[in-house]
Amino acid sequence: MDNNLFQPQPGQQPVMVADADTTRTFLARVFTYMGLAMVISGGVAWWFGHDSSMLSYLINFETGKQTVRREPAVARDAAKEDEGCPLKS
8 A cells, every 4th residue: 555645636636745943932921921821810810809999890899790891882873762861863
């Protein structure tokens, strides 16, 4: 049996593979960015976990439910029109 798994088939172009130094540099940069992202995520998580004023952005302590921020402007404007709000622009 002839093993031609890595040989281009007739009519196909050979695949160009980067050299080892280019691959090593690319992976080093990827892992550097991933490590930096983990440090930032951990810092923000620690900050939210240790500062109750920051935690209030996520949880409403009176109701125990998730804090809901502003609804989209389109829905807000439609609600004003339905209520006949005098502040309608």
